Every structure is written in structure tokens, then in C-alpha cells.
Amino acid sequence: MLNVSRLFKHLFATSRQTKKYFSTLSLQQIESAIARSEIGHSGQIQVVIETSLSPYALFHHQSPRERAIEVFSLQKIWDTEHNNGVLIYLLMADQAIEIIADRGIHQLVGDGFWQTTCSKIEKQLRNGAFQEGVLAGIHxxxxxxxxFYPSKLITPNELSDQPVII
Structure with a gap:
């Protein structure tokens, strides 16, 4: 059965609301944090912020986790040389955060780390500190x-450091 409340949240969510929480300056600071981070390791971090799901996704009861996995694939985060790409995915209409890690780093760290990191970000988001939450997650x-993947040499930047808003 379709959750009507969720449907309305998504239908009335706007990119303007998302930009209220993630200004141009905020996005630049997130991009800089990712770029600085990737100097010290060979991993790849991508931040994707989505305002809302499509009606099709809602009618098919797509969860934020399922959408994050789909975005992980669409952004080709799985295609890094060392299988150490990490997606921080925010679904604004659901006020949801998901972290999806490629198999290389996930096998080394396990679910507990990602869940703890998500919880730390969620705490910041609940307090309205969106930028701070994302920056804490990046850290x-x-x-x-x-x-696990210290950078011994300058490694190529396989994914854009710029946050993606969809």
C-alpha cells in the first residue's frame, strides 16, 4: 500500500528547499573537504544529495537504501581501481542518509562502521546542521x-569531488 504521507513529502519537496540547506558555499566546502581527504588515501568519496524520489519509485516502495544502491551504480562508484569508493547519499524528502561502500573497503570495515558513521551524520541532520553532518561523515x-588505503603516491582522482544534486 502506498504511504500517502511519504508521497506528499516527495511531491512537494523542491530543489529550492535543498539549496536552502546546501548553499553554493556549503557545496564548495564539501567539495574541498573531499579533495583534501583524498590526498591522504587512494579511496574515492562521492556525496549525492537528492531532493525527492520520482512517483514511479514511490509507487514501487523504493527505500532510501535501495535508491542509494542504485545511485552508487549510476555514479559508477563501484568502478574505482581498488574497489574503495564510498557514497554518502542524502534523500532530503525522507530526511534519510545512507552510506554505500564498495566491496573492497566494506569487507575490511564491515557494517558496524558504516552504521555508526550514518548515526553520527543523522544526529547532525536532526539538529539542522546539514553541512556539518556531511563534513563529519567525510572526516x-x-x-x-x-x-586501510594510505596514499603512498599521488593517485588519480577517479570520481569528481563535487557534490551531486539530483
Whole structure:
């Protein structure tokens, strides 16, 4: 059965609302944080912020997690050389955060780390600190990527550091 409340949240969510929480300056600061982070490891971090799901996705009861996995694939985060790409996905209409990690880093770290990191970001988001939450997530992911994938040489930037808004 279709959740009418969720449907209305998504139908009335606007990109203007998303831009209220993620200004141009905020997005630039997130991009800079990712770029600085990737100097210290060979991993790749991508931030994707989605305002709302399509009516089709809603009618098929797509969860934020399912959408994050789809976005992970669409953004080709799975295609990094060392299988160490990480997606931070925010679905604004549902106020949901998901972290999807490629198999290389996920096998080393396990579910617990990603769930704890999501919880830290969610706490910031609930307090209205959207930029701070994303930056905290980038910092946590940076630390674990530095531990398991330290950068010994300058590595190519396989994914854009710029946050994607869809």
C-alpha cells in the first residue's frame, strides 16, 4: 500500500528547499573537504544529495537504501581501481542518509562502521546542521580510508569531488 504521507513529502519537496540547506558555499566546502581527504588515501568519496524520489519509485516502495544502491551504480562508484569508493547519499524528502561502500573497503570495515558513521551524520541532520553532518561523515570515512588505503603516491582522482544534486 502506498504511504500517502511519504508521497506528499516527495511531491512537494523542491530543489529550492535543498539549496536552502546546501548553499553554493556549503557545496564548495564539501567539495574541498573531499579533495583534501583524498590526498591522504587512494579511496574515492562521492556525496549525492537528492531532493525527492520520482512517483514511479514511490509507487514501487523504493527505500532510501535501495535508491542509494542504485545511485552508487549510476555514479559508477563501484568502478574505482581498488574497489574503495564510498557514497554518502542524502534523500532530503525522507530526511534519510545512507552510506554505500564498495566491496573492497566494506569487507575490511564491515557494517558496524558504516552504521555508526550514518548515526553520527543523522544526529547532525536532526539538529539542522546539514553541512556539518556531511563534513563529519567525510572526516570519519577519511580516517578509515587512510588506515586501510594510505596514499603512498599521488593517485588519480577517479570520481569528481563535487557534490551531486539530483
Amino acid at each position: 570519519e570515512i577519511d580516517q578509515i580510508l587512510r588506515e
